[in-house]
Amino acid sequence: MSYFLRCISCGEEYEPTETRYTCDHCGDLYGTLEVIYDYKKIKLEKNFEPKGSIFQFKELIPATSHTAIDHSIGGTPLYKFKGLLGFEELMIKFDGISFSSSYKDRASIIAVNKAIELGFDTIYCASTGNAASSLALTAAGTSLRTVIFVPSTIPKGKLAQLLVAGAEVIPINSTYDEVFDLSLKIGREKGWYCRHSAINPYLLEGKKTGAYEILIQNDYKVPDYCFVGVGDGTVISGICKGFKEFYELGLVDRIPKVIGVQSEKAATVKHVFDNGKPYTPIIETVNSVADSISVGNPRDVIKACKYVESTGGYFITVRDEEIIHSVKEMARLTGIFSEPAGATPYAGVNKMVEAGQLKETDSVCIVVTGNGLKDTDAVRSSTEVKTYDIDEVKALFL
Amino acid sequence: MSYFLRCISCGEEYEPTETRYTCDHCGDLYGTLEVIYDYKKIKLEKNFEPKGSIFQFKELIPATSHTAIDHSIGGTPLYKFKGLLGFEELMIKFDGISFSSSYKDRASIIAVNKAIELGFDTIYCASTGNAASSLALTAAGTSLRTVIFVPSTIPKGKLAQLLVAGAEVIPINSTYDEVFDLSLKIGREKGWYCRHSAINPYLLEGKKTGAYEILIQNDYKVPDYCFVGVGDGTVISGICKGFKEFYELGLVDRIPKVIGVQSEKAATVKHVFDNGKPYTPIIETVNSVADSISVGNPRDVIKACKYVESTGGYFITVRDEEIIHSVKEMARLTGIFSEPAGATPYAGVNKMVEAGQLKETDSVCIVVTGNGLKDTDAVRSSTEVKTYDIDEVKALFL
Numbered sequence: 001m002s003y004f005l006r007c008i009s010c011g012e013e014y015e016p017t018e019t020r021y022t023c024d025h026c027g028d029l030y031g032t033l034e035v036i037y038d039y040k041k042i043k044l045e046k047n048f049e050p051k052g053s054i055f056q057f058k059e060l061i062p063a064t065s066h067t068a069i070d071h072s073i074g075g076t077p078l079y080k081f082k083g084l085l086g087f088e089e090l091m092i093k094f095d096g097i098s099f100s101s102s103y104k105d106r107a108s109i110i111a112v113n114k115a116i117e118l119g120f121d122t123i124y125c126a127s128t129g130n131a132a133s134s135l136a137l138t139a140a141g142t143s144l145r146t147v148i149f150v151p152s153t154i155p156k157g158k159l160a161q162l163l164v165a166g167a168e169v170i171p172i173n174s175t176y177d178e179v180f181d182l183s184l185k186i187g188r189e190k191g192w193y194c195r196h197s198a199i200n201p202y203l204l205e206g207k208k209t210g211a212y213e214i215l216i217q218n219d220y221k222v223p224d225y226c227f228v229g230v231g232d233g234t235v236i237s238g239i240c241k242g243f244k245e246f247y248e249l250g251l252v253d254r255i256p257k258v259i260g261v262q263s264e265k266a267a268t269v270k271h272v273f274d275n276g277k278p279y280t281p282i283i284e285t286v287n288s289v290a291d292s293i294s295v296g297n298p299r300d301v302i303k304a305c306k307y308v309e310s311t312g313g314y315f316i317t318v319r320d321e322e323i324i325h326s327v328k329e330m331a332r333l334t335g336i337f338s339e340p341a342g343a344t345p346y347a348g349v350n351k352m353v354e355a356g357q358l359k360e361t362d363s364v365c366i367v368v369t370g371n372g373l374k375d376t377d378a379v380r381s382s383t384e385v386k387t388y389d390i391d392e393v394k395a396l397f398l
Numbered sequence: 399m400s401y402f403l404r405c406i407s408c409g410e411e412y413e414p415t416e417t418r419y420t421c422d423h424c425g426d427l428y429g430t431l432e433v434i435y436d437y438k439k440i441k442l443e444k445n446f447e448p449k450g451s452i453f454q455f456k457e458l459i460p461a462t463s464h465t466a467i468d469h470s471i472g473g474t475p476l477y478k479f480k481g482l483l484g485f486e487e488l489m490i491k492f493d494g495i496s497f498s499s500s501y502k503d504r505a506s507i508i509a510v511n512k513a514i515e516l517g518f519d520t521i522y523c524a525s526t527g528n529a530a531s532s533l534a535l536t537a538a539g540t541s542l543r544t545v546i547f548v549p550s551t552i553p554k555g556k557l558a559q560l561l562v563a564g565a566e567v568i569p570i571n572s573t574y575d576e577v578f579d580l581s582l583k584i585g586r587e588k589g590w591y592c593r594h595s596a597i598n599p600y601l602l603e604g605k606k607t608g609a610y611e612i613l614i615q616n617d618y619k620v621p622d623y624c625f626v627g628v629g630d631g632t633v634i635s636g637i638c639k640g641f642k643e644f645y646e647l648g649l650v651d652r653i654p655k656v657i658g659v660q661s662e663k664a665a666t667v668k669h670v671f672d673n674g675k676p677y678t679p680i681i682e683t684v685n686s687v688a689d690s691i692s693v694g695n696p697r698d699v700i701k702a703c704k705y706v707e708s709t710g711g712y713f714i715t716v717r718d719e720e721i722i723h724s725v726k727e728m729a730r731l732t733g734i735f736s737e738p739a740g741a742t743p744y745a746g747v748n749k750m751v752e753a754g755q756l757k758e759t760d761s762v763c764i765v766v767t768g769n770g771l772k773d774t775d776a777v778r779s780s781t782e783v784k785t786y787d788i789d790e791v792k793a794l795f796l
Contacts, residue, residue: 051449077470140733152785157774166730171785186795332564335538373771376555387550387569
């Protein structure tokens, strides 16, 4: 396979080496790299398996499977609902049904395989959430030692998942941002393989596959819009790249507008995008109920802004109450139980429908990135319900 | 499609009608019915989709899909591990990756479709766990009203899931057994469709499909043993029926011994089995950490005993500590994160290996019925871990 790495800011090209993560000139935040293939040489037919694993895209995945088992990651369902939110048809891609129950598996499986392929003995990340549990579970049973740095405030339930999977967990009495920076320093010093989507360019190559599958599962018909929740900016960057590559390869004739949806309480990527070019990272204090996308120092903001712009898309915000309402409404109307971050794009679609910015004939796809079981606390306020004695129930029904 | 219903105890045959659930002579506990097809008339090829939905088995599923969406239920992964627990190869069927994250979806989707097909407006069950959340989520978005009776002691998290999906939840200040009996009485009086696997004979027709898939995904090679966790006895009955039907239809040349695994603290089905024939239901006080199979009044005990016996299998018990240990060991060695009930058969295999009752060349399959995210409390005792200050971490690694 032939590919090289290219800086998202200055365009400098690099040969892939085992320790090349970001651009020498532009640094970690501006200098994230893209994996660029020789698209002219890649000839693909429209014969992909709708339920196949991501390794079926072997010409476009810079890693092969070296793990003990086929984790069957990828091939999650694309559900189609007639009449939902008033659309003739609304599509929902549901990655809550995945090996560790989130979209992050698509990236973790690349990182784990790449680390084994390159001969690393340790893989690490800093995360409190889905990326960490996905890494811990996909690396389990391999030769890799897994080290995960977390703020010591991590909820016990999430900590339990990491420990159960046998990861070495280092809880640190500090903020997430400090933990993240320290983890990078340690990882570089120790020569460990890095599973941070905004640092390691290969992880996006897993995250892009959700877009491939949307096109494949919709019989290569291109939606007008694709809505994605945004925190760090890596998932939406991956989705955009996936659409662009299938277009570049001639498998589809256009790309959807990709719309990033953030919480009003954590809208840093939108603020950077709206401030215009040159896109300039900022750090904000954030506090959204959608914990997986409550990010005030988004590490992939440059890539996210450039990629979304290139699709003709943009960013919008919704209120936290709208996100929680969307978790409930999606479950009630579709049976899809999402964590708050995963229901955020649904809230975005709903808002644009109400504002008359989408037509019922528009073809719209929503990406739901995590299972509702990840965070049942978020919907506990719904649990105020009357209890009955046996006799009351009899009187009520019999 | 041609089929009839037959009493598991007296063999009386019944024409299927919309309100026929159990045998008139033998009652609810002894008189559960089997769905019997005209196997001689069914000609099947070995060309099933390994990742297909259960509706691909249309000659053997007495319902068609009437729901708004294809829920893609079925086709969950069969993982194969070399060297695990000393076996040359150990297979794990993982239904934690399903629409509502448990094996119960296979039954719920039949019940929901059957209820719609027969023109019912309401479907109900009594459950505190996976059956209820599975019913609530698979019925969401359909024309059905869903009523779920629960003991008022139901944990808030589980209650939240049911309410989020829009089910009508009736928490009753009483025991599960009383709630169950009252629900049957109300359901019959009101003419609602019943989603109780041990009452409604069609639900087993969904539960059997896991066995079909094990055979299909193992290229029609038959395992020597299949291990299944047992509570009410319906899942294991379904698994046995699936194996037996593929044998009856000539798709495989033998059936595996099916081994039921229970907690020592909830082993009622094993006690009935070991007491010998005629199998006689008993009620016991139980209290296992594996809540999904902590059942003291198993409603499908007769079927479970007869079916397991017919495969040459039997029942064994494991200690609760072995179950929790298995949740952790499976996660660590395979990445599969299971709820305690789902890890119970793994504990059973481990116990038989240690006792020298299984050989490394035996072909063994384990059925994992629910996702670990369903019950993270069960592994929280693992969360005692030291926290560090930034400087301590630096001293440790840099």
